[in-house]
């Protein structure tokens with residue numbers, strides 16, 4: 001089945017979808033994005049993603065391409081047209097183009113480019129990777145200073161994943177001024193006793209939609225949450241560690257920089273949080 005994608009008001013086969021070579025998303029990474037997961041054919045935390053998209057657009061003075069209700073309709077239609085039971089919807093808004101390359105933003109009446117496509121991922125929830133747990137390395141965080149805006153400037157995170165792969169690992173945690181910021185595409189946590197530690201929100205990290213939900217669920221389950229700066233050495237000495245993201249939910253981490261955590265298998269708190277998150281998210285999906 002050919003995938004149907006959405007580009008600026010049209011639903012098209014992926015082979016026929018086109019965006020200008022002058023689009024600022026392509027030339028300047030002048031674009032923001034969201035990834036919403038689908039379980040049982042329904043969207044997980046659509047509201048959270050829509051609110052964050054709006055914030056990213058406002059922070060960059062970028063026009064909103066459509067209303068939240070229209071966005072929801074596009075998401076649902078793509079899920080239906082592509083018969084997605086488990087997978088993702090990728091959405092990208094760029095500042096568009098007025099037909100040439102120029103550092104200066106185009107005039108305010110230039111239409112943003114809106115692109116959405118689905119990714120079919122059977123087994124997303126019942127994931128073998130989550131049962132095994134991830135191995136991470138730590139690398140320096142050399143990204144720009146507005147990581148709270150979800151831009152498509154993902155070259156360094158991609159390089160980080162490649163460095164992890166080259167080291168026989170799954171992902172990288174980023175370190176700035178001696179403290180862990182986050183993972184290449186996820187928020188980072190460690191667990192010591194009954195306490196979950198993660199970095200507080202600021203411009204240094206993405207304000208994860210999954211982070212917000214998981215921290216609320218952890219507190220509801222009587223787990224203690226500490227939002228503070230932490231070092232990679234603290235995480236290496238922890239009982240367990242995990243990451244959160246919309247596309248991998250709660251992912252246990254079993255090794256950091258070659259040091260095994262606990263018995264080298266996903267820890268009980270990480271596993272429990274993954275279960276609670278999946279159960280509650282499925283129940284609230286729309």
Ligand code: PMP
Pocket residue numbers: 035182183184185186187205206207208209210211244245246247
């Ligand atoms: N941090 C970074 C750098 C990310 O790219 C992501 C995923 N896009 C996250 C955190 C997790 O955010 P969310 O839970 O909203 O997917």
